[in-house]
Each structure stands twice: as structure tokens, then as C-alpha cells.
Amino acid sequence: AVTTIDTQPPPRYSSSSSIIMWYLLLLVGLASAAITDPKSRRTEYHVKSQNLHLDEILEELRELEEEFDERDLEEDTKEVRMLEARISNLEAEHDPDHDHAHCEEHEAECGGDVPECVSELLFCDGVDDCNHGEDEDDDRCDPEIVHVGSSFSGIATWGACENFHPHSAVVTITAAEQNEYYPSFVRVKGILSFEEDEHTHKIKTFQLRGLYSFARHELKMGPDHGEKGHYGVKCDFNLGDNDHADCHIVLSDSRDECAHFRADRY
Amino acid sequence: MKVLVFVVALMAVALADEECDTLTRLKVKAQWIEAYSHGAARHAFAQAIWRAMFKLSPDSLDLFKRVHASKEADHPEFIAHANRVLAGLDISISLLDQPEALKAELEHLQDQHKERHIPDEYYENFGKALLHVLPAQLGRCWDKEAWSHCYDFIVHGIRGH
Numbered sequence: 191a192v193t194t195i196d197t198q199p200p201p202r203y204s205s206s207s208s209i210i211m212w213y214l215l216l217l218v219g220l221a222s223a224a225i226t227d228p229k230s231r232r233t234e235y236h237v238k239s240q241n242l243h244l245d246e247i248l249e250e251l252r253e254l255e256e257e258f259d260e261r262d263l264e265e266d267t268k269e270v271r272m273l274e275a276r277i278s279n280l281e282a283e284h285d286p287d288h289d290h291a292h293c294e295e296h297e298a299e300c301g302g303d304v305p306e307c308v309s310e311l312l313f314c315d316g317v318d319d320c321n322h323g324e325d326e327d328d329d330r331c332d333p334e335i336v337h338v339g340s341s342f343s344g345i346a347t348w349g350a351c352e353n354f355h356p357h358s359a360v361v362t363i364t365a366a367e368q369n370e371y372y373p374s375f376v377r378v379k380g381i382l383s384f385e386e387d388e389h390t391h392k393i394k395t396f397q398l399r400g401l402y403s404f405a406r407h408e409l410k411m412g413p414d415h416g417e418k419g420h421y422g423v424k425c426d427f428n429l430g431d432n433d434h435a436d437c438h439i440v441l442s443d444s445r446d447e448c449a450h451f452r453a454d455r456y
Numbered sequence: 457m458k459v460l461v462f463v464v465a466l467m468a469v470a471l472a473d474e475e476c477d478t479l480t481r482l483k484v485k486a487q488w489i490e491a492y493s494h495g496a497a498r499h500a501f502a503q504a505i506w507r508a509m510f511k512l513s514p515d516s517l518d519l520f521k522r523v524h525a526s527k528e529a530d531h532p533e534f535i536a537h538a539n540r541v542l543a544g545l546d547i548s549i550s551l552l553d554q555p556e557a558l559k560a561e562l563e564h565l566q567d568q569h570k571e572r573h574i575p576d577e578y579y580e581n582f583g584k585a586l587l588h589v590l591p592a593q594l595g596r597c598w599d600k601e602a603w604s605h606c607y608d609f610i611v612h613g614i615r616g617h
Contacts, residue, residue, distance in 0.1 A: 309500030
């Protein structure tokens with residue numbers, strides 16, 4: 191490249207050094223422009239083509255991902271948990287070695303790998319009673335289910351007590367108190383309401399109070415003090431999470447079932 | 457003054473007696489049979505009551521040193537003691553409808569408790585603990601007022617004042 195400069199004819203006005211210098215500078219400038227141009231273009235070309243390759247690969251990858259998404263292989267952990275809960279409910283009901291569930295009355299299953307039953311009076315009281323402390327497990331002792339304002343509703347199907355078509359029934363928690371010195375149960379107040387007529391939307395409402403058992407994940411409520419209503423509610427949160435329950439509207443005295451509804455939290 | 461105190465005390469007894477009346481006693485008796493249960497459930501019932509009691513009155517643990525009391529209430533000797541206490545309560549409640557025999561039983565319990573100088577607060581807190589565990593054991597069918605009145609009546613007999 192340097193030879194380009196040398197091939198230029200020598201300056202005619204050697205007397206004026208500043209002009210020569212400017213002339214030289216101009217030449218160098220032109221020369222350098224002439225030299226770098228093709229090289230940088232080549233580099234530019236390489237970079238561009240590499241980028242295009244990358245774009246192509248990304249496009250292919252995107253297409254692959256799209257194809258993968260269409261297959262919907264993603265495992266819904268919530269669904270799996272609910273399935274497991276349903277299976278374990280059936281296992282408890284149909285234990286071949288026992289006529290009934292594995293645990294005695296007033297007892298609940300610890301839920302560890304080794305089957306173990308402990309009195310429901312001793313769950314979530316700060317003392318480990320199950321061999322591996324499952325009775326004090328944070329998940330089990332989470333009072334989230336009965337947070338004030340929680341509302342569980344579903345379509346109630348009446349088998350007795352009232353001559354209603356299937357209509358909405360709602361259980362709403364209006365107060366919850368977990369006692370410091372006896373925390374195994376939460377004392378709750380709530381409202382049960384159900385539609386009498388789907389056209390007029392006339393609603394019957396009952397004030398209830400009762401207990402939520404951490405051991406059984408079970409909410410049992412009956413008429414509040416001085417209430418005339420004779421209905422109670424029993425909800426089992428045995429469907430794998432805190433948002434779904436199997437609820438029954440019962441006669442509060444005999445606990446005979448009047449209606450049943452699969453409740454979802456809203 | 458002494459006469460006045462005596463009259464007030466007499467009225468209190470009469471009142472407690474009246475509130476824990478015949479029908480209330482029968483109710484408490486029936487609910488107790490259900491709650492007192494049997495087997496392992498009975499141990500757990502006793503344990504739950506004592507754990508709540510020791511949370512309410514941690515100082516009362518000192519009274520039960522001899523029977524290895526702890527916050528967990530799970531030492532075998534303490535479980536034995538807890539069951540014995542419930543057995544005493546069981547006798548008292550079972551005799552609620554036989555005033556003469558009940559009087560004798562309460563006097564017997566009074567003798568056993570006399571020298572221990574148990575503060576009134578402990579009796580109250582034991583009642584509180586009992587009245588919290590009972591509904592957990594009984595579910596819907598229990599009458600808090602009935603229990604409260606008859607527990608006061610029994611404790612009154614054990615304290616002797």
C-alpha cells in the first residue's frame with residue numbers, strides 16, 4: 191500500500207515546503223481512503239452474512255418452539271395435585287384393611303411417607319406430635335382458607351329439605367379468630383346464602399358460626415347464637431388446594447344432608 | 457361486714473347452683489360423656505387441655521414438677537397425671553345429678569388441693585382451656601353457657617370459697 195505514495199510524481203515546487211506538506215497530506219488521505227475501503231467492505235459483508243445466519247437460526251428456533259407449544263406438553267402442577275388428592279381420598283375411603291378410613295374418629299392422618307394418625311386436637315399447636323412433625327407443617331397450618339372475606343360458591347343440588355332447582359349457594363367468612371393458647375382450630379363466623387328462585391333472584395341468608403379444623407381441612411358451621419335457621423354447612427377442603435371444597439348444606443341438629451355443592455373460591 | 461361478705465358468698469353459691477340447674481347438669485353430663493371419649497383420644501383430649509392451660513399460665517408448671525410437667529405435656533408420668541385429673545372431673549360431672557355424692561367428692565378434692573395454695577387464676581385458666589378444647593372435640597352440639605356455669609359450680613366446690 192505504501193508504494194502507492196511512492197509512485198506519485200515528485201512535487202514541482204520544492205521551494206515551498208508548506209505546500210508540499212499539504213499536498214503530501216492530501217495524498218496520504220486519498221491513499222488511505224482508497225486502501226481501507228475494499229477491506230472494510232469485505233468485513234462488513236462478512237458481519238452482515240453472519241448476522242443473517244443468526245437470524246435464520248433464530249427463526250428456525252422460533253418455529254420449533256411454536257411447534258412445541260402446540261403440543262401442550264406442559265404439566266399443570268395444580269391439576270396433578272388435585273388428581274393426587276382425589277386418589278388419596280378414594281384410598282382413605284376404600285382401605286382394604288379397614289372398614290372405614292385408616293384413622294379413628296377424632297384423628298387425622300399425618301400425611302408423611304409412613305401412615306400415622308394423631309388426634310386432631312393436637313395439630314398446629316406448636317408441638318410436634320407426628321413422628322416427623324407433619325402436624326405442624328406450614329402448608330397444613332395455613333389459616334388462608336378461612337381468611338375473612340373468603341367466599342366459596344357453587345351450584346347446590348337439593349336432595350332433601352327444600353324443593354329447589356339447582357341454584358347458586360355461597361358461603362362467606364365474615365370473622366375468623368385463631369386463639370393463641372388453643373390454635374388447633376379457628377373459630378369462624380360466616381354467612382350461608384342460596385337462591386330460592388332463579389328468576390326473581392330471591393335469596394335466603396343464614397348467619398353461621400363454627401370451627402375450622404387444620405387437621406382435617408374441614409369447616410363446620412351451624413346457626414349462630416339466637417339464629418332461627420336450622421341449616422349448617424360442612425366443607426371439606428380435601429381437593430388438593432385452598433380454593434376448592436366439597437360442601438354440604440346439612441340440618442344443624444341431625445347433620446342430615448340437604449344439599450351438596452362443589453365450591454370454588456371467588 | 458363479715459356478715460355481709462358471708463351473705464354475698466352465700467348468694468354467689470346460690471346463684472352458681474341455680475345457673476347450673478338440673479337440666480343444665482344433665483346437658484353437661486351428656487356432652488361430657490361424648491367429649492371424654494376413650495382410649496388414645498382421651499389422652500389427646502387431656503393433653504390438649506393442659507397444653508392450653510400451660511400457655512395461659514406458664515407459672516403453673518412449677519406446681520406439677522413432681523409429675524414431670526412440661527409445655528408439651530407429653531411426659532408419660534404427666535399424661536398419667538393429666539388423665540387422673542380428668543378422672544376427678546369425670547366423677548364430679550357424673551355426680552352432677554346426685555347432690556349428696558357430689559358434695560362428698562368435691563370435699564375430697566378440696567382436701568387434696570388445700571395445701572397447694574393454688575391461685576384462683578389457675579382454676580379460671582383451666583376452665584378457659586377446657587372450654588376451648590370441648591367444642592373442638594364435640595363439634596356443633598355443645599352449650600358454652602351450660603358448661604361455664606357448671607364448671608364454676610364444681611370449681612367453687614374444690615376451692616371451698
